[in-house]
Every structure is written in structure tokens, then in C-alpha cells.
Amino acid sequence: GESVGLHLPTLSVQEGDNSIINCAYSNSASDYFIWYKQESGKGPQFIIDIRSNMDKRQGQRVTVLLNKTVKHLSLQIAATQPGDSAVYFCAEFGAGNNRKLIWGLGTSLAVNP
């Protein structure tokens, strides 16, 4: 079946360190992947996306890596700040006639000052 799962449900890092949040997916036909950040009590916020014809994409302090060989997606946050504390979700855009997002379970990132 199709699934998107996260390796680590919680991640705790020191302020200033780099964070890496991992995600596994099982549908090799998915061609679009998105990372969202959700702060407590708020809706998810788009961070960065990547298409399957790429293996790396960089944003401001964030980098997404896609390894299609092992169906693995990661989000790297440079110089993690307290404001980065949130739950991070990866989502894949499934293939087929009714394309819709398939969501992972989420990883909670805690940044220690």
C-alpha cells in the first residue's frame, strides 16, 4: 500500500545546530513531495517542495534531499532556532486519477536554547 512514514517521531536539538528530519515513502510513482511545518494550534505552513526529477533543493536555511533509489526524503534545517520548534510533516503527491496528498505522521522538533 501507499504510505509515508517518518523515522523519528521526536527530535531534540541545541539552538544553532543543524537538524535533519527524515521521511520514507513507499509509492515509487509519486512525483512531487512537500515539507510542511505546523506550530501548535495552527494550520500547516508550506516550507519547501521538490519534484522527482530533482535530488536536492535549497531554500532559506532549509534543504530538501530526495533519494528515489531508497524512497527517502529529508529536510535539513541549518542553524536551528527556537522558532523552528514545531511538528514537521512530509507529504507525497500520489499518482493515479485522483491525485491527492498522502501525509506522513509528523516529527516533533524541539529546539533547546
Place this chain on the structure above:
Amino acid sequence: DGGITQSPKYLFRKEGQNVTLSCEQNLNHDAMYWYRQDPGQGLRLIYYSQIVNDFQKGDIAEGYSVSREKKESFPLTVTSAQKNPTAFYLCASTKAGLGTQYFGPGTRLLVL
């Protein structure tokens, strides 16, 4: 400025009561979605609509109903058939054919 709004922020439901959650967007997006999120959990799709006057069931549609009479509006009704309605409800929208969904601030539904 453009965005997605949801109201109310908090909603209380009595036993046997139907309640309707509002979702409005002025982004001119074609598709709209409703998700349910339970504490410490991910998002589960309730219903989605890719065009006005058309909608499809998601993964957990039982006990819910929707309508899409206008492009900018996609209200969700939580019916009395939904026995465990307490959750955080999120509405999202996207332009047709694209995957990136933009979310509203959410409505937290509590049962009295």
C-alpha cells in the same frame, strides 16, 4: 490580502447536534480540502472538491457532509452520526493540478 479563513476558531457541539464549520478562500483556487487532526497525529482527509458543485469522499467521510456551491466556499457539516467529533479541523486549497496545499488556521471542535 489573499488567504484562507476558517470560522469559528473554537466550536462546541452538544450531543445529537449538527454543526457547520466555515472555510472561505480568496486565492481563486479550484480545489479545496477538509482534514481532521487528532492530538499528536497526522492529517486525515475527510472530503475534497476539485471543482464547484462536485466533491469526493476522503478516507474518513462517515459522519460528515460538505457542499461546494461557490468556488470560494467549502463548508463542512459534522453530523450527529459522527460519534467522536472532537478534533482540530483544517481546511486547505490548491490550484488545479498542483500539489501544494495552503491551509487555514483551523477550527477546534469540542463536545459538551
